[in-house]
Amino acid sequence: MSWKHLFSKALAADPERLHFAAHSHHLWPDASFDGQMQAWDDAAVLADHKWGKIMGPVWEEAQQHVATELNLPDRATISFAPNTHDFLVRIVSAIGTSPVRVLATDGEFHSFRRQMKRWVESGEVILETAASEKLVENAQSGDYDLIFASHVLFNSGTILQDIKALAALAKPDGPWVVIDGYHGFMGIETDLSKVADRVFYLSGGYKYAMAGEGVCFLHAPPGFAPRPAVTGWYAAFDDLALPPGEVGYAPDGRRFLGSTFDPSGLYRFNAVQQMLGKEGLTTATISSHVARLQQHFLNRDPFPDMDLMNSLGHGPHARFLAFQGNQATPTHEALESRNVVTDVRGDVLRIGFAIYHDISDVDRLIDIINQL
Structure with missing residues (x-):
């Protein structure tokens, strides 16, 4: 079949x-073709007013699809970006210590490894890696600001079994736990309901969500990283009347937003989710x-x-x-x-x-x- x-x-x-x-x-x-065409049609018909629809019903539908798939209690903890690297940079920018002490598996994707290596060169990061089966043990015995691990390792297909144990270590003042779900989201059943208040989770539509590039997302637990230093004006999209000089942030997952983006991925993602349903x-x-x-x-x-x-x-x-x-x-x-x-x-x-x-x-x- x-x-x-x-x-x-x-x-x-x-x-x-x-x-x-x-x-x-x-x-x-x-x-996904139908979704792409809907994005074009909305741009043609709504012109400048398209963002009201994009940041309203289109955005909210995409949030709900993600929240339902991951069994998250609140879709508002989810934000979207063109790629997961944007979110990695913003998460690290919100950590107040320097250098940032990072623990990761030894099987992370090239983008993560390259960025960490460069930050190590510049003195901004101290990186330690461990085999996935040793990650929790190292995390419990070390002193880290950030613990980063793929749910499914991209090279070997190894599945991380200890998300709950890592989540137990997470605190708003550190360490923060980030789960890279790119090979897990919609590839294996994932229930984050018991750890949603303690872990970050990022993934995207390029793999098993079948929506193509440009539609990545982050679940950010409330109370963690309230003010990323790397930020764009969309992070305060619903409050543009702040006094001059004050940098405001959305109170939910949108605090991790950047600036203007191509919304067509959201349309494709929603259309594919509707098809699957x-x-x-x-x-x-x-x-x-x-x-x-x-x-x-x-x-x-x-x-x-x-x-x-x-x-x-x-x-x-x-x-x-x-x-x-x-x-x-x-x-x-x-x-x-x-x-x-x-x-x-x-x-x-x-x-x-x-x-x-x-x-x-x-x-x-x-x-x-x-x-x-």
Whole structure:
């Protein structure tokens, strides 16, 4: 079974392509096109007044979709930005100590690692890293301002199991705990209801939310980081009558906003969420479908000379399989030459599955692998 009909435009754009990189650039469903067109139509009809709709019903709908998915008690803790890096910079800017003492896993994404390395060079950050399974132990024994960890590690697919233990350490005056949910949001079921008052959570629409780039979000717990030093005028969007010289902030998640942005991602996100609701496609439903495809693929032992880093078990699993070995890069290149899209990170080949795949797609992929 698949839901190819929901992706007719993307699939028709290259009918012979096998796109097994849904964990990287998830193909856009047709609904996202409708959302994009709605953004254009609103700009044409409303012109200057479009921001009233964007920061009103469009914004609030997107907040509610995120809050429902994560079981957050209040959608107002959520703000949006073009990318998660913007939020990282603003969170760090709100920490009053210098240098900022940071603990992170040793498997964070390139953007985080690059920024931290540069801040270490400039003396603004002292960084310590730990394996994900040692993170809580290190956090409990150290003295940190910021603890940063991916819910699902982008390279290996390892799932962080200790969010509650990390949340127990968080305090408004530090340390702050930030969970990067980019490979978790709508990829695995996530309930933040018991930690929403203590942890930051950031993610976006580029992966399993199927909405493309430009629609990232942050859940910021009340009482934490009330005045980010890196800020834009949208952070006081509903109070532009402050006395001159006074820097005001919204009392909710909007305190992390920057300035004018492209709102089309919000429209795409809402349109895709509406589509998923209409089709009855929950995160659990999609994960179950993906798990069947992954098991079917693994039953054929496609890469006997590489190690599977994230074995299938009985609990949540990343939407991709990560194979490590010397053949990762040549295999990726050979597949690419046959119009099969995967991706490679160093010596790790990642293969991502989605609802636009069915068993016949997996069989076709295995046949191509066997021909290499």
